[in-house]
Amino acid sequence: MSDQNNINSSQYWDNRFESDWESNGGREQSRFFARVAIEALPQWLVHKVRWDNLSVCDWGCAQGDGTETLAQLLSWNVTGIDFSRSAIERAARTHRNARFSHENLLDRPDRPPFDVVFSSNTLEHFVKPWDAFEQISHYASKFIVLLLPYREFDRHIEHEVTFDAPNIPLAPNPDWALVYESVVDTRFREPTYWAGHQILLIYARTAQLGLQRLSLADARRSGVDADDTSTRTKQSLAYVQGEKSRAHQALAQAEKEKWRADEALAQLDAEKLRADHAIAHLETEGLRANRALAQLETEKVRAEQTFAQAEAEKSRADEALAQLDAEKLRADHALAQLEVERSAAKNAKFGLVSASTRMSVLTHECETLRGKLQQLTDEHARLIDATHQRDECIHFLRYRQQSLMTEVTTLLATRSWRWTAPLRVVRGMPDWMRRRLNDVNYAYAHGGVWNVAHRSLAYIPKQMKRRGEIAPAGTMPAGSVARSEPSNPPASPAGITLASKTPRALPDVFVFSIIDWHFRIQRPQHLAREFAQAGHRVYFFSNHFDDAREPGYSIERLDDLLPLYQVRLKVHRAPAIYFAAPTAEAIQQIHAGMRLLLDWSGTDRSWSIIQHGYWYPIATGLQSECLAYDCMDHHEGFGNVPQELLAIEEQMMERADLLVTTSSWLENHARKRNSHVSVIRNAGQYRHFCDAPAERFVDPQGRQIIGYYGAIAEWFDIELVAQIAQSFPDALVLLVGADSAGVGDKLARYPNVQMTGEVPYVKLPYYLYAFEVCLMPFRVIPLTLATNPVKVYEYLGAGRSVVGVDLPEMAQFGDLVRIADTHEGFVGQVRAALAALPDSQEVVARRKAFAAGQTWAHRVADFRNEIQALPRPKVSAIVLTYNNLNLTKDCLDSLERHSDGVDLEIVIVDNASSDGTPAYLSAWAGSRANVKLILNDDNRGFAGGNNQGLAAAMGDYLVILNNDTVVTRGWAMRMTRHLRHNPWLGIIGPVTNNIGNEARVDTLYTGLDAMHIEAQALTDRCLGEWFELDTVAFFCAMLPRSTYERCGPISEDYGVGFFEDDDYCRRVQAAGLRVGCAEDVFVHHHLSASFNKLGEEKKRALFETNRAIYEAKWGPWTPHKYRESRKIVSEDAYV
Template sequence: MVEQKAQAAFQEAEGMCARQRAELIEARGEVAKRNARIQQLEEAREELELIKSSRSWRLTRPLRVALRLLRHRGLGAEDREKMRQLWRRGAGTQAESLPPPTVVAAPDLSAVGDVNEQVMHVMPQAAGRRDYFIWSVIDWHFRTQRPQHLARELAKAGHRVFYISNNFIDHPAAGFAVESLDDSGCLFQVNLHAKGRPAIYHAAPSENIREQLRAGIGQLLAWTSSRACVSLVQHPYWLETARVLPNAWLAYDCMDHHGGFADNGTDMLVRENELMRTADLLVVTSDWLYEEAGKYNPHRLMIRNACQYEHFAAQPEHVFKDAQGRKVIGYYGAIAEWFDLDLLEKVAKRFTDCLVLMVGADTAGAQKRLQHLDNVVFTGEVAYAKLPFYLAGFDVCLLPFQVIPLTLATNPVKVYEYLSAGKEVVSIALPEIRQFGDLVRTAGDHAGFLAAVAAALNAWPDAARIAQRQHFAEEQTWSHRVQDLLQGIAALPEPRVSVVVVTYNNLDLTQLCLRSLELYSSYENLEVIVVDNASADGSPAWLREWAAAGADRHLILNPDNRGFAAANNQGLALASGDYLVMLNNDTHVTPGWIATLVAHLRHDPSLGMLGPVTNNIGNEARIAIQYDDMDGMLSAAADYTAHHAGQLTSLRTAAFFCVMMPRAVYEKVGPLDEAFGIGFFEDDDYCRRVEQAGWTIACADDVFIHHNLSASFNKLKQEKRQALFEQNKAIYEAKWGAWSAHKYREQKNEQ
């Protein structure tokens, strides 16, 4: 999208005197947007008053108070959990009929100040449909272009869409404001807090801003309750922030050749290269970008621009007409650095009997340059809804761009829209115009361009020709493009993950563990390998049935108890995954855990081993969290991990109740040391070996796994356990020196 830099020019013009008409029009536009938002707030306020006067509002007041206290953290952890229990008991099955939550919306982005509460209808996340977070290049209300069209069509397809605006709220604390964009409960614009309201176009975010944005997204995720996501990134500024979403694919919607913009710094281009290289899917809009993208990423998908066909094909009630009755040679869109002003001047001078109508914001000084020509008129910025009024009055539509690297990579939206109205179109010969064939007149130089305009003006209106243009446009809509995007995301290859579960008795816990893997992994390319160490409680028989009941289930039944290390080695040797997991059978996993762990390891090649946070373990992975049952666990875990999205805590030793490592680590470090027998210290030992091989170890604060802790060891007598501990400690210290006892993390009141 070549027009994105126009907004940067507007932002830089703030505070300057309104000397040019474009700046005046921008100011009027801002006033119009603010008036529209005020009207929305007034309507919302009236709706809220009606709700407040209802009987259900009065009856549910205690529950709303409880939720508001929870949201604003006015209670301690224990009291908050009691309030959650009260909510569950009080709401019961009637929760869906209660009024929707209130969300603070801040229409004034220059400061938070006093804001009004707005009733916000939010649909729950649909089963099997990922939430889309669009990391935008423009604000929703700036100018309707590709980002808004894709967002609308994704919402129509049943996905919740959270459009992250590039306009920040100037505030030192993390947070966000949300605006509902339609009545579906699926489409929202989000304005994040960022101190100083930095512009996204010229420089990467500072470390402080990145952390503020990450924390703000954590708060947003706690509100959206998103469990499976797609990050659709449209500008390199968002690189780190877009990666924090849980269970997410990351797609880079590469709309432009960023190197072609004069104001892009080197660091921004470096960031774009990283995005292109590391994105799960690289979406491009032109053949030039497709070839360029192939240098960075094999997972490419061509999704050209398109049109909202009905918006432009239907004849509007009112049509622009020149007051002097002249034919109209027209253009609409940004008039910016890529515009060929020399060519435009030649058109105006050649066709003096025609009106040359320029509709759009002028940041290239075109109006000043051509002010001596009486037949050239500039309207300034025009709302998307009014474009058909002008387009219907055009006799010939222009695309007078320079042939430069920026435009060589450009797939112009407006050509699809011009053709939707069946219009004659004349364009400079750019690579992306070839797809339109003879539906668009093209020329390689100025003389040829003028000749093409003359031919278009003299062409007799041909109904068949008009229908041909419109038929082409009708097959190139944003709905078509979104279907292509959804299919591209669905077809992405998942890295193979192998989960090894060692069992020794405790069949009830094993059943819960394996059931949770089935329910909450949300991962297709997964194999589960169970190694049983001669259980005597009926586990072998049940495990045989389990293995036979599903694909990618493997079972090893040992005739004797080979111990934790040896049994895991058996499973790891059988595993085929790109990522390997060792998981205790006394655990209960939570939604999206696998994809989130994999994403951390993929984005940080220095990580050799990664574990989750948990309720019960002897090191820094243990967090302060409260729940009474597994339903409560899922709710509390979701809240905690959302608020800690993207965060890692460095560990010296990862406890092996649950760890994931890339296959490359396993192949270099090798199997667990079986000298540790039944258990104790094999995890400490393996972590030393991972460190020795050059990798780091961490805990993912955005993945929670419930752990019952030493369910098998608890059946050993205390004397035997202590003897085993001392024996294995000696083995460890003989290899690595004095053992340092594990520590707990410093707990904060985060619930």
Template sequence: MTDQNQNEINSNQYWDSRFETDWESNSGREQSRFFARVAIEALPQWLQHKVRWDNLSVCDWGCAQGDGTEALAQLLSWDVTGIDFSQSAIERATHTYPAVKFSHENLLEQPDRPPFDVLFSSNTLEHFAKPWEVFGQVARYASKFIVLLLPYREYERHAEHEVTFDSTNIPLVPHPDWVLVYDAAVDTRFRQPSYWGGQQILLVYARIAQLGDYQLSLEDAKFAGEGEPADVVLAKAEKARLERAQTALVSALSKFAGEGGQGGAAPAESEAEKARAEQAQAALELERAQAAMRVSALERESEALRAQLQQLGEEHAKLAAESHQRDERIHFLQYREQALVNEVNTLLATRSWRMTAPLRAVRGAPGWMRKRAKDVSYAYQHGGVRNVVQRSLMYIPRHAKARGTGEHAPSAVQVVRPAGPAIPRAPRPRRELPDVFVFSIIDWHFRIQRPQHLAREFARAGHRVYFFTNHFEDAREPGFSIEQLDSALPLYQVKLKVQKAPAIYFAAPTAEAVEQIRAGMRLFFNWSGTERSWSIVQHGYWYPVATGLQSECVAYDCMDHHEGFGNVPQELLAIEDQMMEQADLLVATSSWLEDIARKRNPHVSVIRNAGQYRDFCDAPAERFVDPQGRQIIGYYGAIAEWFDAELVERIAQSFPDALVLLVGADSAGVGERLTKHRNVQMIGEVPYAKLPYYLYAFDVCLMPFRVIPLTLATNPVKIYEYLGAGRSVVGVDLPEMAQFGDLVRIADSHEGFIDQVRAALAALPDAPDVVARRKEFAAGQTWAHRVSDFGDAIRALPQPTVSAIVLTYNNLDLTKNCLESLERYSDGVALEIVIVDNASSDGSPAFLSTWASSRKHVKLILNDDNRGFAGGNNQGLAAATGDYLVILNNDTVVTRGWARRLVNHLRQNPGLGIIGPVTNNIGNEARVETSYQDLAAMQVEAQALTDQYLGEWFELNTVAFFCAMLPRDTYERCGPISEDYGVGFFEDDDYCRRVQAAGLRIGCAEDVFVHHHLSASFNKLGAERKRALFEANRLVYEAKWGPWTPHQYRRRKRLGN
């Protein structure tokens, strides 16, 4: 590449243009996140810990649009600033990730700015022809470490890359002040998804002057080897030896030729030298031939092994597919068997069945008597009267036993059945992706529909997915069972225990059922180790459960217009109304539903149905064949109240020479109407894997729906599947059909529909380009696309903005612990920290000024005098901008998820005006017994204390203001904290009375724990002054609110005990 081209590629104009045009279409954002995760996985643990524990500042140089920077900040909890010389990239990054710091700078122009502790850069240096000179330029902006992620052994370079990095050109000491202390090569070719088809290498350089302070061992360095097979290493060594010999030979011949050109002195020696050269040449040729033979043999052996491996892989994939189809068939038959048994048992339990029992007995009596007479005659002939009596006595208990065993369950699947109280566990390593809970409207083994497809694709995307079946196990005690659905994926079905096993379709859950399910979910959380989750709710019955799980997002996946079913109880419709208004994300599957949704919720995303293209794009080895060789007009899917039987009957009459083939369960009695037509064949329901067998036999595919409110809201899955097979499709004119354009023939009347079917039959065989267009459309409308959209919609939701007001008065060490915990454990919210210092004299102002200056999300107010508890906090409340305000003492340490959980309680309980956590040290009901001795043990014990009360809170009279969260609406209604109490005491009691006077409730979250040192500032006043202040302020309080009720402790009962 010329210098001119290189300068152009490394210019602001070039990259501004890239970021504004094709960066996203070329998956630039996905690549940034991908490379950030590769770097995080390759980073040595000692460096991760040092950056976090020493609170080192980190620069992400060349951050592009900030996607990788956000991953570093989120996954490593680092204090990261993204820097890039492209203004458009930084503007996009700042808009997309407001909680992360970004700066528009060009470090190569040597700006006058203080250095960072760590400079990180991903896939940047390869763009420069002299990368290590660039290293020297940016090294001045790192005081401790430089971390580089580079393409490794990229022998076929990208057009924008100037250098190929390998072990020969990566220096141990690229600059006199820097030395390589760690490297790790990573092969990214086989990751799913992969955005780099080769290797990457992570390099960690440290300043030599500080290297001794780190006390690194050889194990910490862990220099990466080439990692090549032994045969390849030997072959390369042989090749190098031959090349050295050849070089020596050429040198000798050159020398010989030079000496010969001097006039031929010492001819005898020259002849001898020539003979030796010829002999060496012959030996070299022999060795080269032998080496070539060895290399050729190794290549043939390698090729044979690769072919064998490919064959074994194909055989394994074929066997796995066949096994999966068999398993699906078994599950399907088991489910259908159980469903039929349930239907029979339901029928037997009805009043009409019991009332008509005498009629059935009378009608069956003659036949029963004839059969019994034959039995008696046979018994008498083979044993006389005694045999008759004995057989009669045996018949009675056997008949009674048979009547008592009416239920039959399918073969048991392997399950896990936890019992008893939750067992506290140490926190597990945080998973990169949240678990996904699918609270389904159907069982997994019912016909495959949207719920199963979404669940499977979320699992393929790397999430652990738990699919909660709509069937419960009848049990008095809470619990659950687990069924692994795919051995290759983290995909499980969960069956919860609920007394009387209610059906979710016919009534809202009772309070007792909700409590039992929540108790079962707490056991489940203890088993699964879930810390982060997304809850996808697909039926209103689940909503009271899902809102108590502290998920990062509760999404309502609105698949149907449920009122259109006509048999949905009013109390379930009321819950659906609540879901539509309060869900974090409201997903509509059609434009018709979108119109309704946008009137109810500001956060709506349209995520339509799709098709599993790979299941339908290839013709199966076998397909249905009509024995009469007729053209086939086909449909598969449910045949229910929305199925237009009249239309299908008219089609059968209009095309008597064609076979109308209907595949699906008939729950509307359509078969009774159509059986009189000899060209109609109804197959019944078949497993999902069997659908291509019939689909590829269809010449024309039908979507014969009635136009009713239910179908107006429908986005039919089968259309995507029909098109995935390239078939010709005729459908009714519904709103969702518009998206298919001319790929589907549409009709708005029975006559028009029949005309379109006739036109489709006349067009057969379809032109290859028409088939290709249909399949191309379906290939871009897969469930993987929908899951990607689902994840993007969740990640795009605005995070709750929380302002934590931290009032400080001396106690600098406690303040440091408090602030560090806020930064480390406040995930899931956009946190603003407002620090108000009340004229501390222990060095706090200087530390806080330095600390706050490096953080955009921090505001600092330094008072010249002590404004007291109320005055200082009121300053902070006035300066705060968050939707939720937290009054937080500086002698506290928060725990993971504290802010998100408190916000969720307030959001899900609109009548709750203020809420606090439980703690180790306070004078009221919020206090719980603890045993930890240090802050590290505190985090472990806090998780064990709170997880068993997930989603729970209780009402109390006063929240202590060591930690209290209130919505901005409460603050605006009740105003600032009363400053009538001077330095402190009784402000929290006073404020809580005002909250109650506003008609709001006061709560304490059982699932949030905050460590409290207790009265760290007041203790400096001395016991006598504290007592006097307390009594004086009590009189002030009672003058306003009447007699003060002393706070009380409570005895917290552990769940399961």
């Protein structure tokens, strides 16, 4: 039994680490126990720590060897902590994959907790280990992982407790519960550093249990207690019996030694007491001496300071005396000069008076001109503002005209309109007969029967001709904006410069909007404009299409000072996005039009922001760095959204890189479907509303105005507004906005209700500044529960008093708005708001200050930060090498240069190369933190070597990559995108110049520099496209980790190589997944650079042998075949 005060002291362990730690194998033991823990850890915890980037503390890390092992093999974010300063200093110097900190958690330091606390073989040193657990549990927010000696009946001298099932609690306290245990027999390992058993315990905070959703299968993986290990238990029993007898003998000897030790300890205690008295006396004397010495030192310093100060004063006095002499000399000279100047001044005085008078006249003229210039400047600003307002009004009216035309032509094209044509004919027949009878009477009166016959014969052809001239459905009058109809190659629209394919500092932003730009100004337009203000090129896609059979687009520049454009795509029959999902033909045509647009714009990077489910199948084909769903509404709450569009939205919510919601209600709905959810609420255009306009609406009767502006639709509470009109008959209830719910008819009987219809966005302040009280009269329905109201930000930006319905999103405004949950309460709040008028300057300033901090610029800054903070896909590229060093160098160089957009890990496995490759790879890998190197002593073959790399890889996407390949720009990101957006796709490969199946394409290049240019031309024109094939060749193949976990490693039945890829693809298909080839990814391949060294005869023999193995498993082999070549039109495309 050890002395607790000694064994758990930093002095004890500092001495151990500085003396016999390494000689007793301490470092090897740390790495051994770390590997035991890693093998026993459940996969659900390994993945959760890695995918959620949880912070991990290795408590009691010693010199950090176990901590480094955890960081290397699990890619965890680990910090080693120990109370031994010498151990931590050694760990920080030696290891680079983990952080280290000198702390004692048992002293309860004031520091933030980690997500996970891991401890290996530490608690056995404490007499009360679960008290120590209680102390360290304050520094774990989610999990505590313990590795402990198990059933150690013959304890090590430094161990104070034996852990067994009866003394291991399921719940050490109400906050923690045991969720997993695993027992590991380490006696027969080579080498072994523990001749017994170790138990791994995982405790979770009880709050985590519901979130983790663990099953019974996740809770246990016992190595000695499980039923299927009874045989090993019997074998171990004999071993234990032998150890038992030896333990009794050792125990008797230990008792004798303990008696001797107790006597010696009593003697040592007496000696220690005498020594303590002597030390205390010496310390007292030493303290007195130190005080006297310190006093003498202080007096010495004071004396030296006084002497130095006196010397400095003397020096300054000498300098001052010399300076006075110089000043006197200069004064005498200046006095003589002054006498000369005084004489000259008398002569100049008369001229100065005359100049002063002239200066006064010129100053007056200058002030007059400055006033006129200010007047002209103000007038110029007013004219510019008026021009902008006029332009917006023109756009608004033109858009309204086009919308009405579209509605009319859509109505004319509907079946109901065609089916009701006979009814309209019958209904109009009496009037038509009456008019025709009047025509006949007139013709008869002015020419008799012959005149009637002549006019009748002329009437029929004329009517037929008029019918033929009716405009077909879907046509629209051309606007005045600049449009282009690109062909191939694309032409530049008038007034817009063609962009080159050069890398841009910021990605282009594609806003796939739910509305047209010139419709009511809302969130889509505001976000697009602020993205442009932040420096991005922004392409705003209208929800309206141009009816055309050929793909293409029209484009409109929306601001002369910003890179902001509206795009209208060409789609046959110009479908409305709200009423049905896009057809396969529409998707194909839109993708073709998008490629034309990308050719014209030179876009090389993009973010896609989707605001309606119709656009999701289109945006997934753009290979954007981020695909974000901007979820503005609870679309199901509209009640008229087709089920197929709701299904697309559900899919989009699950697969979007970023899911943005505008309210807490939508956030709760979204977090069930996606882990990357951010609330970015609506906002206000503060500058547009903060200053009162020169003119505002005036009621001719001079009444107080209770106002509302915005859409008047099914969520508008008509009964509430009627009650307000009744309750305040002397006030004007002014409603500004388009009425799509027939509200005007229902409120027509109230004389104090006035409705303006829809007005342009620029005219809203004209009405807003006339409102004494602003209303938010919404019904409480699922749609409004999810709504974050834009108009409240705008109301507050003008400093107005606001009364709203008690909806969840109103809570953020606090006491800046009045809210009510009943009609009577709402009327009462309006009455209170009117009584409080005029609002104090302090209240108005608070409202405006809030709105000034909630602008669309703030929201776009949040949007950009959320996108940039998204984790990049973790991709592990397994590169198998066997000689061909120059090819290996090209391959590795291309991986480093062109793997942008992903978090790349490179795992190199060398199969005993003999051309200097191992030495080169050792140096190359040693200088890179993201590289793992495995050097084999013998050739493990294609499958064996790749399986080593796959087992060591930590990525979510695994790539099998030959060393005779060169990857190209964007290869990894595009392949991960295909797999993410197509979860039924189990494995995917690229197109290439050299392979024996459908992935081969014709190429023209002769060097690698030309290859990259040609590859870009080949792949960009097929952006987002992939096709299905039977077998992906394993020169380059990417599979998600889920496929690897379902299908396992590559079959090693085929020896050195051939048929492994066919075999694996059959297993992928047998698992219900598909095999694909990415048309938009090109990888250069030398083809069989390693196999060519075998010679043709050996290659043929190997091929036939492996074919027999394959056919024994899967039946007759289907030879690979080429598809029709996909060629580039001309070499000019590469220039």
